[in-house]
Amino acid sequence: MSQPSERPQLTPQFCFNQTALRDFLRISRGTIDDSITQNLNALLTPAQRGFDPASTSIRQLSAPGSSRAISSEHCDEFKTRVLFPSWKVRSDVLDYCATVATSPDPDDPDSIMRQVEDDKARERVVDERLDPYSGRYFPQEARTESLAMLMRNERAVEKIIRMRSWGVIGERCGFSSEMADDAFDKWRATERM
Template identity: 65%
Template structure:
C-alpha cells in the first residue's frame, strides 16, 4: 500500500482481499483520514481572514455549534466532490471487488487439502454420544472465501454507519438537503463510475 494515496484504489487482486489485515488497514486509514476527522476537514474549509478579525468574538466563549461559521458553498461542494465522495467510492470499489472474490471459486485456497483431510477423518470417526456428548461436534476450518465474505459484510455495515454520521455533519455545516446515498449516486452519475 505504500505509495498509494487515500483516494486511490489499491491494486485490486484476490491476494489483497485475502490479506484481511491489509484490507482492514486500507479501510481504517481511509476512514480516519476523511470521515473520522470530518470536523477538522470542514473547519479547514473556512477562511477566517475574509471577514477580518472581530474583537468582540473573544468577549464571549463560543460553546455551542450554532456559533460555528457557515462554510462557503463552493468550498463545501469542492470538498464533497473531490475528497469525500471519491474516498467513499474508492472504499465501495474495494468492497465490491472483494465481495466478488469472496463469492468466486478459490482454486488457490491453501487450506483446501487440510479441510478435506479433516472432513475425511470426521466421516471415519465412531461417535458414541452416550460416553461423550461433545464427541459428535465437528467444526471444520472456515474457507477463506467465507471469512472474506463475513469481513466484507461487516465492513459494509461499518460504512453505512460512518457515512450517515459524516453526512450528518456535512449537512449541518454545508446545508446539504439530500441523503448521503442520493448525493453519492448523483456524484457517481456525473462522474460515470
C-alpha cells in the same frame, strides 16, 4: 484540503490479506470521514472580518452552526473532490472483495487440509453415551467464507460512517433533502459521463 484515498491494486491476494484490507479501510476512513470536522474547518477562511480586540472582552455565544457555516461552493468542492472520490475507492474495494468472496477459490491453501479433516470426521465412530462431546465437529471455514463475513461487516460499518459524515456535512453546509447514498449515486453517475 485533504486528498481522496488512493485506490490500492485490486487482486484476490489483497482481499484475502485481511490485515491489509482492514488497514486500507481504516486509514481511508480515518483520513476523510473520521476527521470530517477538521476537514470542513480547513475550508473556512480565517479572519474574514479582521481581528476586533473588543471580541475578546465579551463571551459571544452563537447558535450552533451560525458562525461556522461554510459556503456552498466550498462544500460542493469538498464533496466532489475529496469525499465522494474516497467513498468511490472504498466502494470499489468492497465490491471487488465481495466478488472475490463469492467466487470459487482454486488457490485456497487450506482446502486439502479441510478435506482431510472432513474425511476423518466422517470415518470416526462416536459413542455419545461414553463421551457426549465426542460427536462434535467444527469444520474450519474456507477463506472465501471468512472474507464474505468480513465484507458484510465492513459494508455495515461503511454505511454508518457515511451517514455520520453526511450528517456533519449537513450541519456545517446546510441540510440537503438528499440522503448520502442518493447524493453519492448521483455524483457517480455524473463521473461516468
